Amino acid sequence: MSLKGNACIGQSGGPSIVINASLVGAVQAAEKSELVDQFFGAANGVSGVMNEKMFDLFREDDEVLKAMRYTPSAALGTCRIKVTEADVARCMEVFKAHNIRYFFYNGGNDSQLTCHQISELAKQSDWDMRVVGIPKTIDNDLVVTDNCPGFASAARYAAAAVQFAARDAMAFGQAEIVEVMGRHAGWLTGATAVGRKEDWMAPHLVYLPEVKVDPDKFLADCEACYKQYGYLVVAVSEGFTFAESQLATTSDKVDEFGHARLGGVAEALGKMVEEAIGTRVRTDKLGNLQRCFAYCMSDVDNEQAYAAGYAAVEKALAGETDIMTTIVRNSDDPYEWEIGTTSLMSVADQTKLVPAEWINADQNGVTEEFIRYVAPLLGKTPPQVPMDIPAYPVFQRHMVEPKLEKYQRAK
Amino acid sequence: MSLKGNACIGQSGGPSIVINASLVGAVQAAEKSELVDQFFGAANGVSGVMNEKMFDLFREDDEVLKAMRYTPSAALGTCRIKVTEADVARCMEVFKAHNIRYFFYNGGNDSQLTCHQISELAKQSDWDMRVVGIPKTIDNDLVVTDNCPGFASAARYAAAAVQFAARDAMAFGQAEIVEVMGRHAGWLTGATAVGRKEDWMAPHLVYLPEVKVDPDKFLADCEACYKQYGYLVVAVSEGFTFAESQLATTSDKVDEFGHARLGGVAEALGKMVEEAIGTRVRTDKLGNLQRCFAYCMSDVDNEQAYAAGYAAVEKALAGETDIMTTIVRNSDDPYEWEIGTTSLMSVADQTKLVPAEWINADQNGVTEEFIRYVAPLLGKTPPQVPMDIPAYPVFQRHMVEPKLEKYQRAK
Numbered sequence: 001m002s003l004k005g006n007a008c009i010g011q012s013g014g015p016s017i018v019i020n021a022s023l024v025g026a027v028q029a030a031e032k033s034e035l036v037d038q039f040f041g042a043a044n045g046v047s048g049v050m051n052e053k054m055f056d057l058f059r060e061d062d063e064v065l066k067a068m069r070y071t072p073s074a075a076l077g078t079c080r081i082k083v084t085e086a087d088v089a090r091c092m093e094v095f096k097a098h099n100i101r102y103f104f105y106n107g108g109n110d111s112q113l114t115c116h117q118i119s120e121l122a123k124q125s126d127w128d129m130r131v132v133g134i135p136k137t138i139d140n141d142l143v144v145t146d147n148c149p150g151f152a153s154a155a156r157y158a159a160a161a162v163q164f165a166a167r168d169a170m171a172f173g174q175a176e177i178v179e180v181m182g183r184h185a186g187w188l189t190g191a192t193a194v195g196r197k198e199d200w201m202a203p204h205l206v207y208l209p210e211v212k213v214d215p216d217k218f219l220a221d222c223e224a225c226y227k228q229y230g231y232l233v234v235a236v237s238e239g240f241t242f243a244e245s246q247l248a249t250t251s252d253k254v255d256e257f258g259h260a261r262l263g264g265v266a267e268a269l270g271k272m273v274e275e276a277i278g279t280r281v282r283t284d285k286l287g288n289l290q291r292c293f294a295y296c297m298s299d300v301d302n303e304q305a306y307a308a309g310y311a312a313v314e315k316a317l318a319g320e321t322d323i324m325t326t327i328v329r330n331s332d333d334p335y336e337w338e339i340g341t342t343s344l345m346s347v348a349d350q351t352k353l354v355p356a357e358w359i360n361a362d363q364n365g366v367t368e369e370f371i372r373y374v375a376p377l378l379g380k381t382p383p384q385v386p387m388d389i390p391a392y393p394v395f396q397r398h399m400v401e402p403k404l405e406k407y408q409r410a411k
Numbered sequence: 412m413s414l415k416g417n418a419c420i421g422q423s424g425g426p427s428i429v430i431n432a433s434l435v436g437a438v439q440a441a442e443k444s445e446l447v448d449q450f451f452g453a454a455n456g457v458s459g460v461m462n463e464k465m466f467d468l469f470r471e472d473d474e475v476l477k478a479m480r481y482t483p484s485a486a487l488g489t490c491r492i493k494v495t496e497a498d499v500a501r502c503m504e505v506f507k508a509h510n511i512r513y514f515f516y517n518g519g520n521d522s523q524l525t526c527h528q529i530s531e532l533a534k535q536s537d538w539d540m541r542v543v544g545i546p547k548t549i550d551n552d553l554v555v556t557d558n559c560p561g562f563a564s565a566a567r568y569a570a571a572a573v574q575f576a577a578r579d580a581m582a583f584g585q586a587e588i589v590e591v592m593g594r595h596a597g598w599l600t601g602a603t604a605v606g607r608k609e610d611w612m613a614p615h616l617v618y619l620p621e622v623k624v625d626p627d628k629f630l631a632d633c634e635a636c637y638k639q640y641g642y643l644v645v646a647v648s649e650g651f652t653f654a655e656s657q658l659a660t661t662s663d664k665v666d667e668f669g670h671a672r673l674g675g676v677a678e679a680l681g682k683m684v685e686e687a688i689g690t691r692v693r694t695d696k697l698g699n700l701q702r703c704f705a706y707c708m709s710d711v712d713n714e715q716a717y718a719a720g721y722a723a724v725e726k727a728l729a730g731e732t733d734i735m736t737t738i739v740r741n742s743d744d745p746y747e748w749e750i751g752t753t754s755l756m757s758v759a760d761q762t763k764l765v766p767a768e769w770i771n772a773d774q775n776g777v778t779e780e781f782i783r784y785v786a787p788l789l790g791k792t793p794p795q796v797p798m799d800i801p802a803y804p805v806f807q808r809h810m811v812e813p814k815l816e817k818y819q820r821a822k
Binding site for chain 2: 011015044071072073075077078079156159160163164167168173194195201285287289291293294295378380381388390391
């Protein structure tokens with residue numbers, strides 16, 4: 001069962017605050033084994049594999065690797081690519097040319113599908129290879145796993161930001177709408193409710209993308225809260241939609257997957273609320289900072305991301321393949337967890353929405369169960385996070401010598 | 412010289428991360444004196460004075476007061492009011508009715524002007540009273556003082572955010588434009604340059620509102636940096652303007668002073684840059700979080716804010732009036748400072764812009780002198796700042812009994 005050769009790891013999709021913790025976990029697990037000769041980091045995910053842009057992570061400085069565990073955003077570079085059959089075939093050629101026997105891919109459900117496709121083709125082409133996915137997405141929408149590394153730190157940013165912005169709104173006795181990432185799944189937006197310990201505290205209203213909002217009730221709820229508490233804080237998902245009609249906030253631009261770029265929801269709602277309740281409404285779109293604001297790193301999240309990467313390598317070395325590592329929750333309070341695994345097919349292309357029973361009856365908040373789920377994940381900033389204006393390291397990138405013809409992707 | 416009676420303090424204008432440190436400093440200085448009977452906090456600045464909405468800060472819980480020092484945004488409530496002569500006269504009536512002999516006002520240059528007007532009217536009406544301003548503005552645009560409490564913590568947020576967002580842009584090999592507060596003065600935007608220790612680091616380009624930007628050079632500079640470094644990070648002030656024409660980013664709404672509400676500069680520039688250099692450009696508007704994101708509180712800033720409030724009371728008790736407390740810089744490295752004073756007239760209605768010689772020759776960055784000025788202010792997060800999802804305290808607000816007829820402001 002012991003398989004000797006090279007390994008390769010890639011990072012995919014939107015970066016997160018702890019994605020590099022998974023990378024460092026994987027490298028440090030591989031360093032302990034005799035089976036891995038070289039451990040290639042693919043520059044910009046599968047795009048780096050296809051183009052043979054890879055560098056040996058074992059040659060990177062140990063101190064840099066240690067610091068990278070606490071550095072936000074994909075240090076290997078990332079990509080958003082919908083891989084074709086030809087792309088997967090090309091990857092296989094590259095794996096063979098560089099004797100890559102282990103492939104690890106850190107990403108969301110699209111990336112786990114890519115992983116599975118590679119695993120399948122390896123089997124078909126008799127290339128003895130082990131493929132393990134590592135979960136990552138700030139949206140927290142992968143099934144099976146308790147949560148997705150990257151989510152908790154982003155949630156901590158969003159939840160803290162809402163409390164800070166709330167004080168600003170209180171100081172003026174005005175209203176504030178905070179726009180949170182999450183196109184389809186409301187995990188991040190819902191997490192902002194953790195800070196509401198008393199009724200008067202923010203956020204007073206929370207709208208997940210799972211809910212189609214009634215415009216009249218929305219404005220009535222805003223007005224009622226504003227009157228009752230003397231200020232108003234509303235958290236809305238970027239995927240906020242009204243029941244009847246969509247808010248005219250999608251831009252004409254589309255992302256790499258053909259999804260319309262969202263945003264501007266808070267601003268559009270702000271204008272409506274301002275007219276309806278007659279107080280100034282400030283709006284803040286949390287934007288990209290949600291996934292990179294490292295002061296908000298959760299120690300729980302970092303630990304889980306590291307463990308998910310570390311275990312991925314251990315499992316692969318032990319002979320497992322076509323799986324993704326998962327977080328398994330054993331208890332809520334105290335929060336206890338361990339690493340598990342699931343088949344790639346069980347998670348690929350699936351989306352875990354917030355269950356309807358975790359959304360309150362008024363459809364403008366979350367239940368106690370939601371809070372019980374999310375609260376223990378938020379943790380605190382690990383002491384290793386640089387709290388000055390950080391000068392983060394970069395990898396030296398000793399690139400491999402390409403062995404194949406250049407690859408031209410079909411359009 | 413010793414004057415016995417009540418005191419009153421108000422917070423004015425945009426809140427900051429450390430404005431409550433000045434408040435707590437003032438209260439703790441007053442507690443040590445026999446001269447102050449009651450220390451009123453005016454709810455929402457002069458508006459609270461005019462409407463007799465004031466509460467005795469000496470009756471607030473000591474633990475709450477201690478926690479308030481590390482709580483962002485004006486705990487008394489704030490206001491943006493352009494006071495009229497009638498308003499000042501009304502304030503004087505209230506001061507007399509409640510035997511207020513000391514007035515402290517914490518704000519920017521508008522607020523210092525209000526202070527001076529009150530001081531003048533007190534003299535004219537033979538009301539023995541001492542009026543001391545306490546500096547505050549995240550824009551850092553008050554003259555005389557080395558810096559303005561509130562600025563350094565906001566600068567730390569902006570500078571850190573740029574480093575975090577830079578890693579996100581690097582991960583994609585794309586571009587990022589960060590929009591920073593500062594309508595006329597570029598102190599905050601310039602402060603983001605502190606993080607650029609090497610040429611390849613962010614922010615590559617920094618545009619202050621003091622500079623009228625040439626559109627062709629702007630795009631050429633963006634393209635050159637992107638080509639050279641493989642990613643691009645640009646920091647722009649919300650007051651960014653082109654030399655020939657203004658960017659069409661002012662909204663049709665105006666604020667309480669009749670200033671157009673700004674914003675959307677990054678988004679407008681992002682579209683231009685995206686077209687010009689052909690890579691995706693992400694944009695983040697730092698927004699209100701700059702002035703309330705307490706994880707980024709600077710210990711230097713908190714210390715100075717506290718000292719400026721504390722000294723304001725000490726000076727007033729010692730007989731000084733018609734002054735504002737200031738920060739005096741004695742040396743850059745190590746950074747040494749002390750509290751000074753200046754006349755209210757010397758700061759009222761003045762604006763300190765970034766001096767032309769602190770902007771680089773290419774007009775797209777700041778000089779070493781700017782960095783030497785700003786770097787020591789940024790400090791680190793004080794250990795007292797709650798780094799969980801904070802549940803901040805509120806004052807109990809034992810309100811005074813109004814003694815006058817209701818006040819109707821002239822429209």
